[in-house]
Amino acid sequence: MYSNIMIRLTPQKLTELVAERGLKMTPQRRAIVECLAATRVHPTADEVFMDVNRRFPMTSRATVYNTLNLLIDAELVNIIEESGVKRFDPNLEPHHHFICSTCGMVEDVEATDRLETTMLNTGGHQVESMQITLRGTCALCFEVKND
């Protein structure tokens, strides 16, 4: 379903980030990155917090938020906002998203060359990124609805 050449945040990338910024490697940072690297569900900060605490209790929310913001700043994770919460995306491959209006599920949608070459008139602004969000009803919710 997913190609294994997908560009992703990995624990190795954390090591590089820590090295090049003169930061320190800590179990919390490693646990947060391992959690992100292992998931495709675009977790919220709180979901990361709960997941990390399952394996490494007493990790604080502040550390989770600090680390997530560090990774955002280093462009090793992307951020998606939906219904007032931020979701974190470790998939670095340019891609888009489908969001289910019923269950809130966020799924990756492969980017096509056709759509990347934007024909949009952007009124003289410098465009640096393009993100497409598709909304609708996911296959599962659609099935449930027509039970």
Add this chain to the structure above:
Amino acid sequence: MYSNIMIRLTPQKLTELVAERGLKMTPQRRAIVECLAATRVHPTADEVFMDVNRRFPMTSRATVYNTLNLLIDAELVNIIEESGVKRFDPNLEPHHHFICSTCGMVEDVEATDRLETTMLNTGGHQVESMQITLRGTCALCFEVKND
């Protein structure tokens, strides 16, 4: 710059909404809708609150939020989330957005037929809408940066 056939929220549409839902027409609702109908800046709830209060003091935040949510629910305004705040969009014409990473300005970008006919593989989900967000540096911020 903007076509005048643009589909927009109008005070008349509020009147229809109020009628078909058995709601009441109030000065607050009218003022909020007039504020939205007159702007192209995609205001936040607080910006609507302040604008409405300039002409109609003592309007509460609760009423602004209630009315905005009523309009969202009736699909007479759309919502854009950016940096943890919701922005409200009375432009009902299908269109996209450019967001300046420097000043936060949100500007409409015309939708093209070419891009509307999505070629994306959506994994069997029912797609109901598609929204493109372009990010970058607006012309003004770019000019300031190269002063």
Add this chain to the structure above:
DNA sequence: TCATGATATTAGAATACATCTAAAAATGGA
């Protein structure tokens, strides 16, 4: 017109998510 019941508005409390603080703990190089 006025009374009545339904709906809307209000100020402020409550909630949710995120950031900040400052004291304690952990890290890694000398």
Add this chain to the structure above:
DNA sequence: TCCATTTTTAGATGTATTCTAATATCATGA
């Protein structure tokens, strides 16, 4: 191992939004 520096922590604070319940307004029809 020591120590300066960085990180973590619990809880406080901030910010955006929703909730509450008392009061005000509206619209209907007697």
